[in-house]
Amino acid sequence: MxxxxxxxxxxxxxxxxxxxxxxxxxxxxxxxxxxxxxxxxxxxxxxxxxxxxxxxxxxxxxxxxxxxxxxxxxxxxxxxxxxxxxxxxxxxxxxxxxxxxxxxxxxxxxxxxxxxxGTDANVGFGGLRGRGVKTQDPPIERDLHLALEDLFYGSTKKIKISRRVINEDGHTSSIRDKILTIIVRPGWNEGMQITFPREGDQGPNNIPADIIFIVRHKPHPRFTRQNNNLIYTAHISLEQALTGFSVEVETLDGRLLNIPINDIVHPQYTKVVSGEGMPSPSNPSTRGDLIIQFNTHYPDKLSSEKKRLLKQALTL
The missing domain is CATH 1.10.287.110 (DnaJ domain)
Structure with a gap:
């Protein structure tokens, strides 16, 4: 039959x-x-x-x-x-x-x-014995490059990922896109990690990997960040370093600060402007400082008369 x-x-x-x-x-x-x-x-x-x-x-x-x-x-x-x-x-x-x-x-x-x-059995199969427990794939780490403005105000970032998912038949798989949304909080520091659990590739015998985004600072044209402080470098002449001047600094929120410098600017001199740095991650209403560093440009050469006058001025 x-x-x-x-x-x-x-x-x-x-x-x-x-x-x-x-x-x-x-x-x-x-x-x-x-x-x-x-x-x-x-x-x-x-x-x-x-x-x-x-x-x-x-x-x-x-x-x-x-x-x-x-x-x-x-x-x-x-x-x-x-x-x-x-x-x-x-x-x-x-x-x-x-x-x-x-x-x-x-x-x-x-x-x-x-x-x-939830079956707990010894499986004599292919030389492998013991409880069949799924293991999770290693985490997938990706850099998330953010501008200082994103970290100053906070922002929302949407990131498209492509991952393998198991089809309804439980055996075959296909590649599908998914949008992950990251809510950036004011003051997040470089190295901050945002984890999306089990968003990696799916498989019949694995637990999908976690996807971890790591905050990285994009280069900024005016500032570098040091914890909650912002560092600004002003380029000045030797005359300004000795006689005084004012520094104009445009802030991340678009204001223009005019900061008088009445001290003599020596190589280690810095000017600290309180409360003009980055928001604190734990309390965004408080902010770090703006620290102004100075790069003094010296003249390439001086005439004999200028040397004499400068020497005379410095010995008074």
Whole structure:
């Protein structure tokens, strides 16, 4: 009597490829001999493997659908083979464990099954014993480059990622895009980490990796950041360094500060303007300082008369 591969897999004859995979996955796990002693007879497991081996192959399936098991295993008319059917007699290799491994992949195909259903068993499979526990992929770290203005005011950043996800059949996968939203808080420091748990690639035997964005400062045309302080470098002449001047600094929020410098500017001199730095991450209403450093430009050369006058002025 000819066997009904469709009945073996508990599917209809119009079942899709995804339906075939889904049914084999469910029944193979149920009837596998290593399934904690709960499996059915080994012959059932073997019949499932043979049915899947035939129905998952388009050419074998076409031959079986047209000529049945007898035509598949005994041969078909030559004119039928010309239309893409299985052209040689089919003999199942007889190793259902091989089919099972090829379907699930890896040395421990029960790993995802045990994690999902809480089964705790010793699995003698491929030399691997112990509880099938999914492990999480290592975190994926990406730099998030932000302007000082983003960190001064706060901002919202939307980042598109592409990741592999498991399809509804539970076996195949595809690449899909996803938008991750980051709410940037005022005062965040460089090195701050924002974690999106389990947004990495999905797989049947793994826990997706966490995606971690690490804050990095974009170069700024006027300032560098030091904790909550902003550093500004003013370029001045030797005359200004000795006689005094005013520094104009445009702030991150667009104001223009006019800061008088009445001291003599020596190489280690700095001017501190309180409360004009970055917001504090813990309390954005408080701010760090603006620290002005100075780069003094000396003349390339002096005439004899200028040297005399300068010496006279400095000795008074």
């Amino acid at each position: 000819s066997r009904d591969y469709y009945a073996t897999l508990e599917i209809n004859r119009d079942a899709s490829d995804a339906d075939i995979k889904k049914s084999y996955r469910r029944l193979a796990l149920k009837y596998h001999p290593h399934n904690n002693g709960q499996a059915g007879p080994y012959d059932t497991f073997r019949e499932l493997a043979e049915a899947y081996d035939v129905l998952s192959d388009p050419r074998k399936k076409a031959t079986y659908d047209t000529f049945g098991e007898e035509g598949l295993k005994g041969g078909i008319p030559p004119e039928a083979a010309a239309h893409g059917a299985w052209s040689t007699t089919y003999v199942y290799h007889g190793n259902p464990d091989k089919t099972f491994r090829q379907f699930f992949g890896g040395d421990n195909p029960f790993a995802d099954f045990y994690t999902a259903y």
